[in-house]
Amino acid sequence: MSLSVDKSFLKSGHTPTLFAAFLYFDISFMIWVLLGPLGVQVAAILSLDPAQKGLMVAVPVLAGALLRIPFGLATDQFGARAVAIVTQAMLVVGLVVIWLVGIPSYEAVLSLGVVLGIGGASFAIALPLVSRWYPPAHQGTAMGIAGAGNIGTVFTALFAPELAKLLGVPNVFGICAVIMAVTLLVFTLLAKNPPTYMYPKPFASYFKVLSLPDTWCFMGFYGVTFGGFVGLAAALTLYIHGVYGLSPVHAGFATAACAFVGGSIRPFGGYLADRLGGIKVLGALYLLAAAALVVLSFAIPSFWLALAVFLVVMAAFGMGDGAVFQLIPLRFGQEIGTVTGFVGMAGGVGGFYLASSLGFSKQLTGSYQMGFLIFAALALLAFAGLTAVKGKWRADLAPADPAIAGSIRI
Numbered sequence: 001m002s003l004s005v006d007k008s009f010l011k012s013g014h015t016p017t018l019f020a021a022f023l024y025f026d027i028s029f030m031i032w033v034l035l036g037p038l039g040v041q042v043a044a045i046l047s048l049d050p051a052q053k054g055l056m057v058a059v060p061v062l063a064g065a066l067l068r069i070p071f072g073l074a075t076d077q078f079g080a081r082a083v084a085i086v087t088q089a090m091l092v093v094g095l096v097v098i099w100l101v102g103i104p105s106y107e108a109v110l111s112l113g114v115v116l117g118i119g120g121a122s123f124a125i126a127l128p129l130v131s132r133w134y135p136p137a138h139q140g141t142a143m144g145i146a147g148a149g150n151i152g153t154v155f156t157a158l159f160a161p162e163l164a165k166l167l168g169v170p171n172v173f174g175i176c177a178v179i180m181a182v183t184l185l186v187f188t189l190l191a192k193n194p195p196t197y198m199y200p201k202p203f204a205s206y207f208k209v210l211s212l213p214d215t216w217c218f219m220g221f222y223g224v225t226f227g228g229f230v231g232l233a234a235a236l237t238l239y240i241h242g243v244y245g246l247s248p249v250h251a252g253f254a255t256a257a258c259a260f261v262g263g264s265i266r267p268f269g270g271y272l273a274d275r276l277g278g279i280k281v282l283g284a285l286y287l288l289a290a291a292a293l294v295v296l297s298f299a300i301p302s303f304w305l306a307l308a309v310f311l312v313v314m315a316a317f318g319m320g321d322g323a324v325f326q327l328i329p330l331r332f333g334q335e336i337g338t339v340t341g342f343v344g345m346a347g348g349v350g351g352f353y354l355a356s357s358l359g360f361s362k363q364l365t366g367s368y369q370m371g372f373l374i375f376a377a378l379a380l381l382a383f384a385g386l387t388a389v390k391g392k393w394r395a396d397l398a399p400a401d402p403a404i405a406g407s408i409r410i
């Protein structure tokens with residue numbers, strides 16, 4: 001990236017809002033996946049079977065997916081800043097309650113998962129806030145930076161198991177409540193709504209996007225990329241502990257490495273999409289992810305070799321997230337909050353499927369192979385769908401103004 005591009009990017013939007021959105025997204029995601037790294041310890045306390053473990057780590061993913069729709073609608077109605085402040089306050093209150101009540105039963109764990117889902121729904125608020133501040137030529141980079149809040153899953157995997165070992169599981173949620181409260185304060189001070197955005201619109205008008213085939217295409221594409229990332233981030237600690245016998249803390253370290261790669265590389269995916277075209281980049285990443293998932297399905301005997309393949313998968317999914325969100329703002333304008341809610345929901349559903357299916361595959365067949373192979377097939381299906389629409393999209397999404405069109409790759 002040249003110095004001139006750096007300067008034009010910094011001048012084109014609002015850096016304090018970009019930072020605030022990144023921080024909000026990062027901490028919210030850290031909290032969203034807490035049950036994954038804590039899963040081994042919680043499962044030991046409650047004596048859970050493989051299917052229950054899979055569902056336990058998958059419920060927050062599903063809750064976060066479903067909450068993205070109302071949060072995305074509220075973002076378009078009332079502005080992202082106000083919605084972000086309210087939902088962060090809700091999460092602080094929920095974490096405090098969990099800290100005080102604890103986790104007395106499996107049913108309580110599933111209820112906890114719904115509360116943690118509020119953190120996952122931040123996706124439908126942070127990304128539209130950033131998108132509306134930046135012009136099309138810098139959309140991929142800006143939304144990649146904001147979306148790199150995925151890296152919050154790294155901190156959870158690194159520190160949650162050790163903190164639970166030292167302080168007890170409930171106290172981990174108390175610490176997270178304090179961190180979330182500080183984040184809320186910083187966000188309130190720094191974030192601003194973009195001055196050009198006009199709201200609200202008639203409520204029913206937002207659902208018109210569901211009548212557009214492109215909306216469903218983006219939902220399917222993101223269901224694979226983000227679903228793959230967050231599903232593995234949620235399930236990997238349990239998988240590594242069960243297959244390779246690592247302690248919860250060391251399995252958390254391995255998960256953190258994978259989550260770091262997947263989360264930190266998302267801006268690079270957006271950058272590549274800006275330079276080479278989102279369609280070309282996304283297609284290549286689907287093929288890479290599918291190949292790596294097939295390799296993983298054969299239960300690699302070496303932990304270090306398996307970790308290397310997991311890193312490839314997470315990198316492919318992370319960059320794929322950035323590529324998808326280089327394309328979405330080119331297709332949708334004022335309704336991007338709603339579209340982001342629907343697309344984000346699909347991503348969360350994909351993550352719920354992957355995390356839960358690995359547990360059910362182990363429970364029903366004695367191995368994780370079928371769970372990996374089915375998701376590899378979904379990646380290939382997404383590649384086929386992208387191939388089918390790429391000609392139409394390149395024609396439809398190109399800006400009418402030749403001066404602008406020359407700076408945008410599709």
